[in-house]
Amino acid sequence: MLSSLALSAVPLLLAGLQAATVGAIPTISAVGSKFFYENGTQYYLKGVAYQLTPDDPLVDTAQCKRDIVRMSELGTNAIRVYHVDPHADHKGCMAALADAGIYLFVDLDTFTTQIEQTAPQWNQTQFDRFQEVLDEFQNYDNTAGVFVGNEVLTTTEGSIAAPYVLAAARDMKAYRDQKGYRKIPVGYSAADIADLRPMLQNYLACSSNSSERLDFYSLNAYEWCGESSYTQSGYDMLEKNATGYPIPIFFSETGCNTPPPRTFDDQSAIFGSEMSDTWSGAIIYEWIEETNNYGLISYGPSVKSAAATNTLVVGGYTRQGTPTPVLPDFDNLKSQWATLHPTGVALSDYSKAASSISGIACPASTSGGWAVDPSSPLPTLGQTYKKNASSATGTAGSDSSTGTGSASATTTGKHNAGNAVMVAGSATERLLTGSILFSTFLGAVAFWL
Numbered sequence: 001m002l003s004s005l006a007l008s009a010v011p012l013l014l015a016g017l018q019a020a021t022v023g024a025i026p027t028i029s030a031v032g033s034k035f036f037y038e039n040g041t042q043y044y045l046k047g048v049a050y051q052l053t054p055d056d057p058l059v060d061t062a063q064c065k066r067d068i069v070r071m072s073e074l075g076t077n078a079i080r081v082y083h084v085d086p087h088a089d090h091k092g093c094m095a096a097l098a099d100a101g102i103y104l105f106v107d108l109d110t111f112t113t114q115i116e117q118t119a120p121q122w123n124q125t126q127f128d129r130f131q132e133v134l135d136e137f138q139n140y141d142n143t144a145g146v147f148v149g150n151e152v153l154t155t156t157e158g159s160i161a162a163p164y165v166l167a168a169a170r171d172m173k174a175y176r177d178q179k180g181y182r183k184i185p186v187g188y189s190a191a192d193i194a195d196l197r198p199m200l201q202n203y204l205a206c207s208s209n210s211s212e213r214l215d216f217y218s219l220n221a222y223e224w225c226g227e228s229s230y231t232q233s234g235y236d237m238l239e240k241n242a243t244g245y246p247i248p249i250f251f252s253e254t255g256c257n258t259p260p261p262r263t264f265d266d267q268s269a270i271f272g273s274e275m276s277d278t279w280s281g282a283i284i285y286e287w288i289e290e291t292n293n294y295g296l297i298s299y300g301p302s303v304k305s306a307a308a309t310n311t312l313v314v315g316g317y318t319r320q321g322t323p324t325p326v327l328p329d330f331d332n333l334k335s336q337w338a339t340l341h342p343t344g345v346a347l348s349d350y351s352k353a354a355s356s357i358s359g360i361a362c363p364a365s366t367s368g369g370w371a372v373d374p375s376s377p378l379p380t381l382g383q384t385y386k387k388n389a390s391s392a393t394g395t396a397g398s399d400s401s402t403g404t405g406s407a408s409a410t411t412t413g414k415h416n417a418g419n420a421v422m423v424a425g426s427a428t429e430r431l432l433t434g435s436i437l438f439s440t441f442l443g444a445v446a447f448w449l
């Protein structure tokens with residue numbers, strides 16, 4: 001597997017690239033624990049989460065082009081899109097992104113097909129919808145990765161859903177290969193939940209059978225808030241637990257916004273000597289300013305309900321038009337990224353090491369904790385989790401994550417609810433990690449006041 005991209009293949013890939021037509025963008029491959037361009041240079045994501053409304057943003061070419069100008073100014077080379085319509089025409093946006101050297105990481109699930117933490121299942125309907133998204137986006141060389149889920153697991157009891165996430169990855173990888181598609185990396189985007197660490201991360205990458213592990217793992221982490229540091233934020237522990245990880249790992253959402261303004265100081269750790277040997281970059285949450293105050297750009301001031309008849313306005317925010325940077329956050333991120341250019345390792349130097357990466361141990365199940373027996377086979381397509389009444393573990397009874405999500409959801413739509421769950425997840429996390437992070441948080445607030 002790995003040897004197919006070994007040393008000898010590199011000059012061929014190079015020659016192929018030089019002969020390619022103007023406008024072509026090199027594809028991204030996962031090799032060992034890193035991403036590479038076709039020419040063998042390591043690829044690090046400098047990404048932003050791009051979802052203007054709950055609907056597909058990659059269908060409005062004019063809007064994409066307006067946004068891409070600002071993305072390029074920022075130094076962006078990746079976007080993440082949570083929801084797309086596989087039947088829509090994406091040619092205009094995908095070509096404009098490719099022209100700007102911007103890659104897409106796209107979630108395969110739609111509103112009704114995401115794998116649920118409570119009573120999880122992986123069924124034919126889900127498979128068919130995931131497959132449609134892959135069928136569409138494999139057409140584009142700048143599709144760099146797909147997610148089989150976003151924050152499916154948010155509680156300790158949710159660990160029973162992990163095999164369903166992995167079963168989805170197994171089946172999408174097999175489908176990709178059976179169709180003869182490019183080996184577009186298939187991954188998962190995890191909520192940062194202390195109770196699940198590091199078990200979930202390791203479980204999804206521990207199989208000795210590469211067909212039954214992810215191609216990459218990514219984490220939505222909001223641990224570095226305000227004036228913090230590598231050690232104070234807990235990033236040192238993220239680094240420690242990712243060292244020796246056999247597949248690429250990156251931040252699929254980051255950018256704590258409390259207290260404002262956002263300085264994005266964590267980027268210098270991620271792209272610097274502390275973490276760039278292990279982590280493959282970060283996606284900043286998020287492009288558009290909305291009630292949750294995570295936006296890097298705005299399309300106009302928030303508008304009151306009087307303007308609600310305006311179709312460009314959803315949830316009190318204009319969702320289309322000329323992107324205007326939210327300051328100083330936009331400039332702060334731009335300045336950070338402008339100074340951060342890790343060179344990483346050349347594929348020609350790395351491929352030998354990659355082929356001898358040793359696996360990691362699968363986490364053992366523990367009473368009241370991680371509830372997955374590492375030796376049990378993955379669910380088959382069509383399988384639904386059945387709670388074993390006499391067993392200590394079962395499905396999460398309460399629906400607390402959804403409850404919190406709706407309470408803080410900013411606008412209508414599952415997308416926003418999903419994001420709110422993410423924020424709730426990181427809030428829970430702050431409580432769970434206890435005094436260190438919590439006092440950091442209070443300290444930061446006090447400093448700001």
Ligand SMILES: *[C@@H]1O[C@H](CO)[C@@H](O)[C@H](O)[C@H]1NC(C)=O
Pocket residue numbers: 026037039040041
């Ligand atoms: C490889 O390709 C990338 C993307 O086009 C480019 O940024 C990089 O400079 C190239 N590396 C070399 C060594 O030419």
Ligand SMILES: *[C@@H]1O[C@H](CO)[C@@H](O)[C@H](O)[C@H]1NC(C)=O
Pocket residue numbers: 112113114115116121122123124125126
């Ligand atoms: C498949 O799973 C999804 C998500 O859990 C669920 O909404 C849907 O009803 C299931 N479909 C079938 C046919 O069981």
Ligand SMILES: *[C@@H]1O[C@H](CO)[C@@H](O)[C@H](O)[C@H]1NC(C)=O
Pocket residue numbers: 170209210211212
């Ligand atoms: C690896 O996993 C795939 C997918 O589950 C399976 O078809 C294959 O038989 C497995 N290979 C080995 C050697 O176990």
Ligand SMILES: *[C@@H]1O[C@H](CO)[C@@H](O)[C@H](O)[C@H]1NC(C)=O
Pocket residue numbers: 194197198234237238241
């Ligand atoms: C790292 O792993 C240890 C167990 O090995 C765990 O206790 C800890 O919570 C993990 N921390 C992070 C930040 O993943």
Ligand SMILES: *[C@@H]1O[C@H](CO)[C@@H](O)[C@H](O)[C@H]1NC(C)=O
Pocket residue numbers: 388389390391392
């Ligand atoms: C249910 O759990 C009990 C106790 O852990 C175990 O003995 C039994 O085999 C389980 N039943 C099923 C159907 O998994």
